[in-house]
Amino acid sequence: MEKFKPLAIILFLLWIGSCNMHKSNPDTIKKNIDDYLTSTMELHNIPGLALAVIIDDEIVYENYMGESSLESGELVNENTLFRIFSATKLITATGVFQLIENGTLNLDDNISIYLDNLPPQWQEVKIKNLLSHSSGLPDIIKYKSTLSDHELMDKLFKDKMDFAPGDQFRYNQTNYWLLAQIMEKVTGMTFDNYIMKNEFDNDTTGVLFSSSSQEIIPNRATRYFYNEKTKAFDKDTNNSGKRGHSGNGLNITLKRFMEWNKKLDNDQLLSHNVKSKMWEPFNFNNENDHFSYGWGYYPVNEINSYGFSGGNLAAIRKFINHKTTIILLSNGYQIPAYDIIINDIAKIAIPELRIQNLALEEDIMSLVKNSQFKEATLAFKKLKQENPNSDFDNLKWNINSIGNSYAYNELDLQKAFDIFQLNAEANPNWWVSKASLAEIYEINKDSSLAIENYKKAILLNKDNDWNYNELMKNKIDKLYHN
Numbered sequence: 001m002e003k004f005k006p007l008a009i010i011l012f013l014l015w016i017g018s019c020n021m022h023k024s025n026p027d028t029i030k031k032n033i034d035d036y037l038t039s040t041m042e043l044h045n046i047p048g049l050a051l052a053v054i055i056d057d058e059i060v061y062e063n064y065m066g067e068s069s070l071e072s073g074e075l076v077n078e079n080t081l082f083r084i085f086s087a088t089k090l091i092t093a094t095g096v097f098q099l100i101e102n103g104t105l106n107l108d109d110n111i112s113i114y115l116d117n118l119p120p121q122w123q124e125v126k127i128k129n130l131l132s133h134s135s136g137l138p139d140i141i142k143y144k145s146t147l148s149d150h151e152l153m154d155k156l157f158k159d160k161m162d163f164a165p166g167d168q169f170r171y172n173q174t175n176y177w178l179l180a181q182i183m184e185k186v187t188g189m190t191f192d193n194y195i196m197k198n199e200f201d202n203d204t205t206g207v208l209f210s211s212s213s214q215e216i217i218p219n220r221a222t223r224y225f226y227n228e229k230t231k232a233f234d235k236d237t238n239n240s241g242k243r244g245h246s247g248n249g250l251n252i253t254l255k256r257f258m259e260w261n262k263k264l265d266n267d268q269l270l271s272h273n274v275k276s277k278m279w280e281p282f283n284f285n286n287e288n289d290h291f292s293y294g295w296g297y298y299p300v301n302e303i304n305s306y307g308f309s310g311g312n313l314a315a316i317r318k319f320i321n322h323k324t325t326i327i328l329l330s331n332g333y334q335i336p337a338y339d340i341i342i343n344d345i346a347k348i349a350i351p352e353l354r355i356q357n358l359a360l361e362e363d364i365m366s367l368v369k370n371s372q373f374k375e376a377t378l379a380f381k382k383l384k385q386e387n388p389n390s391d392f393d394n395l396k397w398n399i400n401s402i403g404n405s406y407a408y409n410e411l412d413l414q415k416a417f418d419i420f421q422l423n424a425e426a427n428p429n430w431w432v433s434k435a436s437l438a439e440i441y442e443i444n445k446d447s448s449l450a451i452e453n454y455k456k457a458i459l460l461n462k463d464n465d466w467n468y469n470e471l472m473k474n475k476i477d478k479l480y481h482n
Contacts, residue, residue, distance in 0.1 A: 032348050045334035048076040050254040053349045054325045068221035081220040081251045082329035085310025088250040093294025101274045114182040119157045129165045130175040131293040132282035136163040137174045169289035180246035206253035211244030224332030228408045312336040335401050339394035359383040373422045380426040399423050431460035447479045
């Protein structure tokens with residue numbers, strides 16, 4: 001047996017070398033992410049951002065780039081507060097599960113136990129339906145934010161349900177407003193105070209609630225919207241008041257968000273078992289939708305991740321089995337980028353993904369922006385082959401946004417057409433790509449092709465998202481009569 005010892009040693013050393021090749025080199029990761037973010041911020045016209053990558057409880061990347069205020073030129077730094085908009089729902093969901101863990105609430109509780117005088121059609125809605133956006137309740141977003149709580153609730157009570165509780169997923173701001181009311185009822189505390197006490201140890205440094213972009217808050221990054229008409233950024237003026245705190249109201253620095261994430265990872269906010277329950281998929285009756293209890297599900301090259309985003313500006317994503325978390329905070333864009341950035345950063349930072357030389361979504365965006373449509377189509381095809389179970393919703397929408405920017409005011413209809421055509425070829429079953437093509441044909445007075453593509457879009461839009469099918473049918477009728 002002694003003669004085999006050198007071979008065993010050689011094999012062992014080769015195995016060690018292979019492991020080392022797969023390990024993360026912090027300097028290499030930092031340079032690759034720096035290079036990536038520099039080009040991405042330029043392509044998407046992002047004023048400022050902060051990004052962190054945490055692996056095995058170690059911060060392997062933390063950086064602050066760009067401007068928090070275009071008017072003053074103030075740079076993003078570790079004290080910059082960002083509005084995280086709907087990513088706040090993860091904080092709210094965690095607070096609800098803390099109450100579930102201590103026995104105050106139960107996922108299967110009817111909300112009528114805690115909220116009085118609900119209409120008959122609301123009686124079967126449960127806590128779990130609010131968390132998973134499966135309630136079927138009418139959405140508060142269609143009503144003016146200036147209404148009082150009583151006035152708003154009265155209007156909602158008179159509305160029809162969108163669907164039976166549990167049937168499907170439909171993102172809805174009413175759900176988390178009601179969760180906040182329930183939390184206040186059972187704790188005797190305001191929503192803000194409960195969250196600050198139980199998730200942030202009552203330390204208000206670098207974290208606060210405000211759903212108003214008009215409020216003057218020291219160190220807070222200005223949220224911007226890109227104006228296609230003026231080709232410049234406008235300040236956001238949105239204000240959803242205290243009612244929006246549980247759904248979109250958290251303002252936080254990257255440092256404090258990382259601290260919150262560490263507490264979540266170390267089971268200080270929730271026990272391991274309860275946390276795992278929070279990430280379990282909800283069983284929708286339609287058996288098609290995928291969402292957990294407040295957390296979205298995002299596979300990247302067949303690796304599962306959980307998280308959520310807000311305002312197309314901020315997101316957190318946790319790759320549980322790889323002990324990796326990516327946190328992105330930003331304050332504006334010309335073309336949305338948050339999901340693309342996080343997916344690509346994961347491919348740079350996680351060894352299992354990095355060694356596969358995977359297609360980057362940002363490369364596809366760059367090819368589209370540079371009118372390299374043939375190359376973009378091939379790159380999109382490769383990306384889909386690598387991720388057969390992903391539909392790339394955000395990438396599709398982002399490409400469509402580029403097309404819309406050229407279609408706006410008929411700036412460049414040919415380029416808009418080429419982009420929509422690429423998206424339709426890459427995503428043949430996506431109704432929006434057909435509808436976008438139809439609109440270009442309609443503008444160009446090609447009625448037959450406009451009608452053909454509107455009809456295809458209607459057939460593909462089986463769920464009638466946004467009630468758009470009626471609008472497209474009306475367009476078809478007008479085209480027939482012109």
